[in-house]
Amino acid sequence: MSRARAAAALLLLLAGAPAGAEELIRVLVKVAPRTVEELRLEDYVAGVVAGEMPASFPPEALKAQAVAARSYALTRKLEAQAANRRWDIATGVLAQVYAAGQASPAARAAVAATEGEVLVLGMEPVEAYFHAACGGRTEGGLAALGRDLSYLSPVECGRCDDAPGVRWKVKVAASEVGKVTGLGGAATDARIVSRSPSGRAERLELARGRTKVVVAATDLRQRLGFSRLPSLAFEVRLEGGALVFEGRGRGHGAGLCQWGAAGLAREGKTYREILLHYYPGTDVVRMY
Numbered sequence: 001m002s003r004a005r006a007a008a009a010l011l012l013l014l015a016g017a018p019a020g021a022e023e024l025i026r027v028l029v030k031v032a033p034r035t036v037e038e039l040r041l042e043d044y045v046a047g048v049v050a051g052e053m054p055a056s057f058p059p060e061a062l063k064a065q066a067v068a069a070r071s072y073a074l075t076r077k078l079e080a081q082a083a084n085r086r087w088d089i090a091t092g093v094l095a096q097v098y099a100a101g102q103a104s105p106a107a108r109a110a111v112a113a114t115e116g117e118v119l120v121l122g123m124e125p126v127e128a129y130f131h132a133a134c135g136g137r138t139e140g141g142l143a144a145l146g147r148d149l150s151y152l153s154p155v156e157c158g159r160c161d162d163a164p165g166v167r168w169k170v171k172v173a174a175s176e177v178g179k180v181t182g183l184g185g186a187a188t189d190a191r192i193v194s195r196s197p198s199g200r201a202e203r204l205e206l207a208r209g210r211t212k213v214v215v216a217a218t219d220l221r222q223r224l225g226f227s228r229l230p231s232l233a234f235e236v237r238l239e240g241g242a243l244v245f246e247g248r249g250r251g252h253g254a255g256l257c258q259w260g261a262a263g264l265a266r267e268g269k270t271y272r273e274i275l276l277h278y279y280p281g282t283d284v285v286r287m288y
């Protein structure tokens, strides 16, 4: 048995599905009242591809997205089995955006072309996180998401400069920053005190007079709103009663860069090459 086939066989066992059975997934489509929808994994993946990537992206980028989404979904399914949870995966920006019943023909084609293919490390599906645009270099899993995984190491991208809003400038009132960080009034100073290995902000020191607080950049981003502060690849300065964040990239930066994947596809790279670039050390195997 080849290594790839052995991995595929083990995956089937892990997933608890008899050989040849259709792979299903239980999606938590609504939290309250709890609504769980069970559907074919392949249909779910088509919905994620449609929700996460424009249908106009090159086919190889869409295929890479399909394999990443399928792999991530399987890790959640295995986790649900281990925890005896009644649903496998949630929807929305913190999981993967799932566009129910809205899969475009392009998304369906990408899913069909990669049916059953999973990104693995050794014998396990990988947590194939992805984001819109890294802005130059991807982020490590530990810094971005608290997931210290070898295949989420920072890699060069340099293919996402054409992503919409990849360079950005955001002003936040010093009073609001003071409020969300517990300074008790408007911030009078802000500086980045440490950076992750990829150069993104890791910790910031905010001051109000002589009162100082140090906050994790990921916490600050969460408190201000993920979409408001598009990424942690920024510089910050105080200017006329506001903190001015100037940065690049959109999203947490770990794993596959979606606009970078489109760029690589346009250069002629296959979806496997794209996946192996953004998730170093992994393999694509066919699970069913």
Ligand SMILES: [Zn+2]
Residues within 6 Å of the ligand: 133, 134, 135, 136, 137, 157, 158, 159, 160, 257, 259, 260
């Ligand atoms: Zn990129």
